[in-house]
Amino acid sequence: MEINFSEFLILGVISMLRVIICGYSGGVGKILRECVAKDSECELVAGVSRSLETGTCDGNVKLFKSFDNCDVEADAIIDFSHPDNLDSMLKYVLKTKTPVVIATTGFTAEQDAAIEDVSKEVPVLLSHNTSVGVNVLIELVKQAAKLLDFDIEIVEKHHNRKEDAPSGTSKMLISAIQEVLPDVKGLFGRSGRSCKRQSGDIGVSSVRGGNIVSDHDVLFCGDSEVVTLAHHAQSNAIFAEGAIFAAKKILDKENGLYDMKDIL
16 A cells, blocks of 8 residues: 555654755756745755755755765655766665655666666656656657557757757657557657658657757658647746655655656
8 A cells, every 4th residue: 555745744754855956056956946945845955966065055955066975864865967966876875765856867878777776775766857747748649659650750949058969858758659669769860861761760859049948849740741749848847846746756665766657
């Protein structure tokens, strides 16, 4: 029998969800701090960011440059940071057995494997997009892929500060489509004179400009019609709120690797 987070509060198992934010100084991190502060069930106890000085404080929140120096206990970690932080964070997670929501993108295959290894001992939720709406989009895309024998293309658009491409969400969409069409593969960008579409290609185009938060269009292109399924984020708050929701949900999970569809 699963006990949800509110029942933990009622039973007195914990009084508040104590949260550490990794990526405290980043764009989403700043919004996440505001969302945690507004949530009556959460308490922000520490922040970790490469731009911080260990030993300083932001009010009652202790700040650290790395998890190597973090001596604060928490009930959950929420990570919106950079792949370079992963190693020290996972060491902390293993040492303290703290459940973690990882929303950072751009990991290598080796880093993905390290996350999977840690999840054997601690609950880990890994999602390249913690928006509830995007995860509904993913389910709709799977249904459309089952029903439509059309060419599939993805256009993802983000702000000009995003470092990795294609987006983690694009990769999530491709993985979801492969669940129903196992022979398709992602084609990330086209260039040159020999770019004729091949059977099974899912072309992904990446746009970087201005302050676009996060847009994803999935095009199902038939001979005489196009069906487009889209998600357009208007604020990074949707990712922060989704991550807080996820942190509460994994608190009572068994050790393992989860994604957003496991908790919706």
